[in-house]
Amino acid sequence: MSFRLTRLFTATLIGLSASATVLAAGSQLIWRGDVTTARGVVTDVAKAWEKSGKGKIELQPFNTASGIDAVSKGTADLAGSARPSIGAAEQSLTFTPVAWDALVMVTYPSNPVSNISLMQLHEIYMGHITNWKELGGDDAPINLYSVASPNDGVEYSMRKLLFGRGNQPVASPRLYVNTAKLEEGVTLDRHGLGASTLGGVAGNKKLKLLSVDGVSPSESTIASGAYPLYTELYLVSNDTSPKAADVKDFIAFVTSSAGSSLLRAHDLVPYADGASLAAGDAARRAKIASTVGTRKNAGQPMTTAEPAVAAAAAPTAPTKETAVATTKGKGKAAKEAKATVAAEPSQFAKVASSVATTAHQGFSGIRGEAITVSDNAKRGGRFAKVTADVVTVKGKPVAKPVDASEKPSGKIDTPKATEAKPAKAEPKPVAKAEKKEKAAAGRTYKVSQGDTLYSIAKRNNLDVNELRSLNGLKDNNVHPGQVLKVGAR
DSSP: OOHHHHHHHHHHHHHHHHHHHHHHHHTEEEEEEEHHHIIIIIHHHHHHHHHTTSOEEEEEEEOHHHHHHHHHHTSOSEEEESSOOOSGGGTTSEEEEEEEEEEEEEEOTTOSOOEEOHHHHHHHHHTSOOBGGGGTSOSSBOEEEEESOTTSHHHHHHHHHHHSSTTOOOSOOEEESSHHHHHHHHHTOTTEEEEEEHHHHTTOTTSEEOEETTBOOOHHHHHHTOSSOEEEEEEEEOTTSTTHHHHHHHHHHHTSHHHHHHHHTTTOEEGGGOHHHHHTHHHHHHHHHHHHTOOGGGOOOOSSSOOHHHHHHOTTSOOOOOOSSOEESSHHHHHHHHHHHTSOOOTTTTEEEEEEEOOSSTTTTEEEEEEEOOGGGGGTOTTTTEEEEEEOOOOOOOSSOOOTTSOOOOOOOOOOTTSOOOOOOOSOHHHHHHHHHHHHTSEEEEOOTTOOHHHHHHHTTOOHHHHHHHHTOSSSOOOTTOEEEEEOO
16 A cells, blocks of 8 residues: 555545544433432433433432522523422422422331321421431430532422422521432431432432321322322423534433333333323422411422323312423413413412301301512502401300490480390300300310421311410410310210
């Protein structure tokens, strides 16, 4: 071969090699996001994606906020999140739900406590329950661990379910940068407790997973909805990215039969298999709110889709149209959805009230509380942020108020024969009322281990506000051995 041909052949090979390098570089994607989604969804799927020859995924697991921010700025092509989009800054991104996971509470393996109720969990985060003995465990403080960023997917979703809002402040002084570091802290603390996900900690023998209200977290209890703290895992993308087409191909691979098999290996439920979870989300949130005492209307949908069943059950509530597979915060559809939500609400929107009465007739003995928070508040609506308390005490009605300026005439009017005689007043009505109050206060209840004010009220067919009033309580705190008045014998 001549020297000239050799040079030509070498140049051709170099050109082909450079072209191959460019093609390979073009198919490489950068994923950044929370550790939860990395361990449960992306890691194994990325390996399968690369093995199939479709390209390469560079993984940068850290936390939710960093991943979403990177996709927004274009320094990453994909992000992982255990929560839906929040805030205006995230509305331009696409959140695609790919799997159902479980929010789980983890503790030290030798901890004797194996189950926790939703109410107990609520009270722990509020700082009202601080000792393991209140859960049936050792006489030791509960060291609650949390992720520093309230917008972290796991933290946000847990607080959204327990309090109706993801940014609820909690009593947790031990803060970590992500769930992986949180888990490491709990493995070293015999009295530690923190939130993670089933997909992230399943099979980790250094951690103990607690049941919630007697239901253990598992793939089957997530799929059936029996485990109450289920949540979605998302892949976040930017449709304006130069690699948007490759990103869509990868997401399609995640939701394919091959990707679904890899998700199940981590005890996750593929999103397409959880239609019943989306449909039952509204009822699930209402039940949790009722259990822990959070106002039902404070909680917003946790899942991407607003099911038709929920909309039919509450026709007066504002609804929004969303896609089953993806959610976008931009475009014509988003503007139409915003217009629908912004429709004029009822003057009495979001009214929460409770009424209790011990009287047998009329309105005597009524105690009531009414709170109205109108959507018109920002515009100064007539009923915006109205609060009122009403108390009616049984007593003898007065037909006409006495005017102190009028002097008594001394004349006594006698009724005519044609007029009806006034009915005789009941003798000593005040004494009767006092007798009823004593009888109502006769029955008592002794607080046992694990009892809460809400469970005691429910057990004795009382409203929580009525139970507080009977016992002069200012908050929801009760302790074992405390004797409460619960009604008549």
